Amino acid sequence: TLKALLTHHSMTSQQLIEKFFKRKITxxxxxxxxxxxxxxxxxxxxxxxxxxxxxxxxxxxLLPMDSNGFSDPFVHLCLEPNHIFPEVEPRCTQIxxxxxxxxxxxxxxxxxxxxxxLAPGACLVITVLDHDTLMTDDFEGEAFLALEDVSGISTKExxxxxQSETLSGQKRLPLMHPKPNEDSILKLLESRxxxxxxxxFVKKRRQREKQSQEAVKS
Numbered sequence: 001t002l003k004a005l006l007t008h009h010s011m012t013s014q015q016l017i018e019k020f021f022k023r024k025i026t027x028x029x030x031x032x033x034x035x036x037x038x039x040x041x042x043x044x045x046x047x048x049x050x051x052x053x054x055x056x057x058x059x060x061x062l063l064p065m066d067s068n069g070f071s072d073p074f075v076h077l078c079l080e081p082n083h084i085f086p087e088v089e090p091r092c093t094q095i096x097x098x099x100x101x102x103x104x105x106x107x108x109x110x111x112x113x114x115x116x117x118l119a120p121g122a123c124l125v126i127t128v129l130d131h132d133t134l135m136t137d138d139f140e141g142e143a144f145l146a147l148e149d150v151s152g153i154s155t156k157e158x159x160x161x162x163q164s165e166t167l168s169g170q171k172r173l174p175l176m177h178p179k180p181n182e183d184s185i186l187k188l189l190e191s192r193x194x195x196x197x198x199x200x201f202v203k204k205r206r207q208r209e210k211q212s213q214e215a216v217k218s
Contacts, residue, residue, distance in 0.1 A: 008185065009188065013189060013195050013197055013198040013201075014081070014083050014197070015120075016188060016189055016198075017081045017082075017083070017121070017185075017189070017197075017198075017201055018081055018084075018119075018120040018121035019120075019121065019185055020121070020183070020185045020205075021080055021081055021121035021122075021123050021144065022120065022121045023183075023185070024123070024144040025121070025123055025144050025145075025146045027144075027176065028145075028173065028174075031174050031176055032174075033174065034060070034061055034174045034175070036062075036063060036141035036176065036177055036213070037060055037061040037062040037063065037100075037128070037140065037141060037174075037175050038059065038060045038143075038172050038173060038174045038175060039056070039059045039075065039126055039128055039143055039172075039173055040057040040058050040059070040060070040170065040171070040172045040173075041054055041057055041170070041171060041173070042054070042055040042169045042170045042171075043055075043124065043145060043150045043169050043171065044150065044151045044152050044169045045114075045147075045151065045152030045153045046152060047114060047152060050111060050112060050113050050114065051111060051112075052109065052110040052111075052112050052117065052124075052147070052150070052153075053108070053109050054077060054107070054108045054109075054110070054124065055105075055106070055107050055108075056077070056093050056104045056105075056106050056107075057103075057104065057105060057170070058101070058102060058103045058104055058105070059073060059075065059101065059104070059128055059140075060101050060172075061100065061101065062100045062101070062102075062128065062140050062175075063100075063140060064100060065130035065138040066098075066130065068098065070098040070099065070100060071098075071099070071100060071130040071138070071140065072095050072096065072097050072098065072099075072130055072131040072132075073095070073096055073099065073100075073102050073128055073129065073130055073131070073140060074092055074093050074094065074095045074096065074128075074129055074131055075092065075093040075104060075126060075127070076090060076127040076128075076129060077091045077092070077108060077124060077125075077126060078090040078125045078127070079110060079112065079122070079123075079124060079125075079147075080122075080123055080125050081121055081122070083197070084116055084119045084121075084122055085112065085116060085122075088110055088111075088112060091108045091110075093106045094106065095131045114153065117147040117148065117150070117153045118147070118153065122146070122147040122148065123144050123145055123147055124144075124147065124150075125142060125143075125144055126142065126143045126144075126145065126173065127139070127140075127141075127142045128140035128141055128142070128175060139177075139211035140175060141175025141176060141177055142175060142176055142178075142208070143175055143176065144176075145171065150169070151169040152169075177212040177213050177214045178205070178208055178209050178212050178214065179212070179214045179215075180209040180210070180212060180214065180215045181209070183205075186202055186205055186206070189201060190202045
């Protein structure tokens with residue numbers, strides 16, 4: 001534990017943020033159950049023109065966030081860490097009214113290099129939110145997809161055909177909620193008061209923790 005702590009203290013803030021997403025990717029792979037629901041998508045990468053294609057197919061078993069027993073969900077897609085993808089804008093699906101099992105069937109393309117996709121901690125963060133007109137959108141859950149595992153990027157593949165890419169690229173990811181104040185990396189970044197990038201990242205993640213249903217249970 002001490003060795004890990006010393007290692008973390010010697011890392012730059014950007015390296016710590018990369019480490020944070022590596023942990024989230026591992027947590028996602030080990031996460032069991034779908035108590036917060038799940039999202040299904042198809043992700044493929046075309047090296048010829050450096051395009052990451054993401055088909056958001058549907059979400060399943062979402063928690064009702066509105067008083068009518070439903071939600072108005074939409075999906076937010078963001079490539080992280082931000083310092084690796086500084087010019088890539090997040091994307092959002094359309095809002096589906098009063099639906100806990102929404103069908104989106106929307107396609108998005110991101111222009112990113114293979115080197116970016118293979119960078120430490122590079123991932124697609126998928127966040128499902130419940131749209132509120134007058135208040136802050138409610139948090140349904142988030143999932144993390146390592147870009148190195150995406151068909152067309154993965155080094156484990158050997159020249160997959162387009163058909164096999166389509167078949168192997170579909171993923172059903174359970175949605176997760178972060179546990180507040182448990183992440184040592186966030187605590188360390190928080191202590192670096194003079195670093196604007198570190199503070200902005202911590203603020204974003206702390207806001208997500210406040211919306212987490214794990215916070216209610218703790």
